[in-house]
Amino acid sequence: MSSLLLRFTHSAPEITALAADVAAKFRNVYDVAASVPADKATFATVIQPIGDAWASLSAASEYCQFPRHMSPIKAVRDASAEACKMLSALNVELGMRVDVYNAVLAVSKKNEALEPEQRRYLDRMLRDFRRNGLHLPEDQRAEIKKIQEEISELAIKFSTNLTEIKTKLPFTKEQLEGLDEDFINSLTKSEDGTHLLISLSYPHYFPCMKKAVRPETRKTLEAAFQSRGIVENTPLMQRILILRQRQAEILGYKTHAHYITETRMAKSPERVREFLTSLNEKLTPLAQAELQELLTLKKEECARRGYEFDSRINGWDFRYYAQQIEEKRFQVDHNELMQYFPMPVVTKGLLAIYEKVFSITFEKVNVPAATAAASAAADANSADIPPANGIWHPEVLVYNVRDTATQEIFGQFFLDLHPREGKYGHAACFGLQPGCELPGGQRQIAVAAMLANFTAPTKDQPALMLHDEVETYFHELGHVLHQLLARTKYAMFSGTRVERDFVECPSQILENWCWEKESLHMMSQHHQTGAKIPEALLDRLLASRKANAGLFNKRQVLLATFDQTIHTVMGGQTIDVANVFAELAKSIWGIEVTPGTSMPASFEHLVGGYDSQYYGYLWSEVYSADIFFSRFQPEGILNSETGRAYRTSILQPGGSRDAWDMVVEFLGREPNDAAFLKSKGL
Numbered sequence: 001m002s003s004l005l006l007r008f009t010h011s012a013p014e015i016t017a018l019a020a021d022v023a024a025k026f027r028n029v030y031d032v033a034a035s036v037p038a039d040k041a042t043f044a045t046v047i048q049p050i051g052d053a054w055a056s057l058s059a060a061s062e063y064c065q066f067p068r069h070m071s072p073i074k075a076v077r078d079a080s081a082e083a084c085k086m087l088s089a090l091n092v093e094l095g096m097r098v099d100v101y102n103a104v105l106a107v108s109k110k111n112e113a114l115e116p117e118q119r120r121y122l123d124r125m126l127r128d129f130r131r132n133g134l135h136l137p138e139d140q141r142a143e144i145k146k147i148q149e150e151i152s153e154l155a156i157k158f159s160t161n162l163t164e165i166k167t168k169l170p171f172t173k174e175q176l177e178g179l180d181e182d183f184i185n186s187l188t189k190s191e192d193g194t195h196l197l198i199s200l201s202y203p204h205y206f207p208c209m210k211k212a213v214r215p216e217t218r219k220t221l222e223a224a225f226q227s228r229g230i231v232e233n234t235p236l237m238q239r240i241l242i243l244r245q246r247q248a249e250i251l252g253y254k255t256h257a258h259y260i261t262e263t264r265m266a267k268s269p270e271r272v273r274e275f276l277t278s279l280n281e282k283l284t285p286l287a288q289a290e291l292q293e294l295l296t297l298k299k300e301e302c303a304r305r306g307y308e309f310d311s312r313i314n315g316w317d318f319r320y321y322a323q324q325i326e327e328k329r330f331q332v333d334h335n336e337l338m339q340y341f342p343m344p345v346v347t348k349g350l351l352a353i354y355e356k357v358f359s360i361t362f363e364k365v366n367v368p369a370a371t372a373a374a375s376a377a378a379d380a381n382s383a384d385i386p387p388a389n390g391i392w393h394p395e396v397l398v399y400n401v402r403d404t405a406t407q408e409i410f411g412q413f414f415l416d417l418h419p420r421e422g423k424y425g426h427a428a429c430f431g432l433q434p435g436c437e438l439p440g441g442q443r444q445i446a447v448a449a450m451l452a453n454f455t456a457p458t459k460d461q462p463a464l465m466l467h468d469e470v471e472t473y474f475h476e477l478g479h480v481l482h483q484l485l486a487r488t489k490y491a492m493f494s495g496t497r498v499e500r501d502f503v504e505c506p507s508q509i510l511e512n513w514c515w516e517k518e519s520l521h522m523m524s525q526h527h528q529t530g531a532k533i534p535e536a537l538l539d540r541l542l543a544s545r546k547a548n549a550g551l552f553n554k555r556q557v558l559l560a561t562f563d564q565t566i567h568t569v570m571g572g573q574t575i576d577v578a579n580v581f582a583e584l585a586k587s588i589w590g591i592e593v594t595p596g597t598s599m600p601a602s603f604e605h606l607v608g609g610y611d612s613q614y615y616g617y618l619w620s621e622v623y624s625a626d627i628f629f630s631r632f633q634p635e636g637i638l639n640s641e642t643g644r645a646y647r648t649s650i651l652q653p654g655g656s657r658d659a660w661d662m663v664v665e666f667l668g669r670e671p672n673d674a675a676f677l678k679s680k681g682l
């Protein structure tokens with residue numbers, strides 16, 4: 001088959017009109033569902049039509065929303081951004097429909113015999129309506145609305161305060177000893193020309209903390225950096241915590257963390273706590289050994305330079321000595337390494353690996369080239385309508401994914417890998433059409449896109465990839481496969497619509513293929529000589545994965561534990577966040593905070609949507625390690641049997657089953673942290 005399933009040809013006015021049409025259709029479906037009298041309310045009359053709408057309107061909805069990320073035409077991106085705002089407001093509106101909630105409630109009271117996925121759909125709708133407070137009396141609903149508005153205002157203020165920090169610290173060139181010339185030359189000078197100015201931004205902070213030789217310099221910078229927002233943001237965070245707790249109590253939850261984790265794989269803060277405590281205890285010996293090593297380096301350096309030795313690693317010492325360990329023990333020349341990762345070789349290897357592991361076949365879709373006029377307009381940046389061939393840019397590649405055994409097409413995806421003006425700035429996967437059943441019962445084929453910003457090839461050289469870009473490539477294409485290989489009945493559970501603390505897991509599992517010699521050789525080759533990656537370079541790369549793993553992971557445990565701690569305080573009291581953090585840093589990390597600072601005042605994750613969820617980073621990493629090291633690695637990283645079992649247990653169900661149950665089915669036991677710890681050298 002060589003045809004596109006979705007064609008992105010919509011002009012700006014067409015996007016605006018289509019978005020209005022999509023919104024009207026959704027409202028109509030919800031109106032009809034709400035109008036079903038209680039005695040006629042069944043799954044077939046209320047829920048199924050809503051499910052059908054989400055399946056059949058999804059493509060139109062993405063024609064409106066996706067172009068803001070990728071269209072080379074500014075007018076199209078702008079119209080798409082507007083459409084996106086309107087459609088997300090619509091989403092909130094639909095989730096607050098009390099009349100639809102009542103109809104769904106009437107369905108649930110019928111206790112019909114339903115298929116498991118239908119039962120889950122019904123339960124999910126009820127749960128989400130209740131989480132919005134629709135089961136509560138009107139005055140309580142009004143209070144929740146007020147709370148949410150105040151929280152979102154405070155969160156915006158919190159972030160704005162941080163972006164408005166313009167602090168610059170003056171240092172002499174001597175005080176910046178250890179930093180390289182390019183860095184020094186990039187700095188602006190103080191007005192009298194005697195000092196160089198260091199800001200609190202990442203591109204200044206990190207190099208200084210890793211490279212500045214003089215402890216006083218690092219200490220001054222660390223104290224300023226960890227005090228960002230301390231005066232303005234501390235009361236904002238304290239107020240947000242009280243509001244979140246109040247909201248949880250109105251909705252009937254013990255704490256905010258209970259409210260959040262209810263919809264996650266972890267399910268409860270107690271389980272998160274157990275997970276973090278276990279990890280913390282087991283990481284302790286490794287972290288202590290690493291701390292000893294840092295101390296030894298510090299002692300030697302103090303003796304050599306005549307600094308006073310205070311017998312401990314301070315907040316401003318950690319990154320400095322950790323960097324020395326990395327350079328000493330795990331030095332990988334990434335410039336040399338990337339000569340072995342020309343993009344065409346990586347792509348070919350990646351696709352071959354995924355074909356073998358998952359028993360699928362990739363087939364390039366040949367899209368007719370855009371007309372000469374369209375290409376010329378695109379080149380001149382003067383186009384105002386997208387090319388008629390349905391592809392937004394000539395660099396974009398399209399593939400079908402077939403099941404090798406049945407030859408059935410499971411999905412189609414777009415690959416758009418190089419930077420372009422106005423394009424989305426990171427690497428990500430976008431689900432464009434859910435693979436699910438359509439109203440007539442036939443299957444809708446899933447469509448997804450991967451956007452990235454890997455260096456483009458030049459006339460004389462292919463694009464060369466850094467190892468971590470190769471890893472990103474595997475990761476994001478992993479999300480694409482998750483989108484395409486899921487086989488659910490309803491759009492609600494399609495593809496990556498799984499619990500949020502599990503969604504990264506399938507992609508993190510696939511990153512492991514970038515750390516095994518067998519697969520690395522399949523995706524690499526020197527772009528000029530055709531040689532394999534030298535063994536010694538490969539060994540250093542593989543060893544570098546363990547660098548300072550104890551201390552870095554302990555720091556993650558610290559941040560996650562802090563997040564859980566402040567979100568499990570009951571009863572509206574003001575929390576001394578700086579003090580809570582300082583105590584936990586001492587007991588968990590073993591490195592004390594710099595006196596007078598408050599890291600929480602700049603901990604944006606906790607106001608910006610990761611509240612009670614910071615543990616998710618470690619959670620999915622630990623369980624992805626379990627899945628990889630307990631099955632794929634021992635059974636063979638190219639073993640199709642294992643891949644098949646994985647497809648069946650983990651990818652195929654999408655979000656139609658609990659992630660925990662899927663993982664248990666694949667592993668044959670409950671997941672644990674043993675494989676993760678072993679991979680980190682324990």
Ligand SMILES: [Zn+2]
Nearest residue numbers: 475479504507
């Ligand atoms: Zn991801």
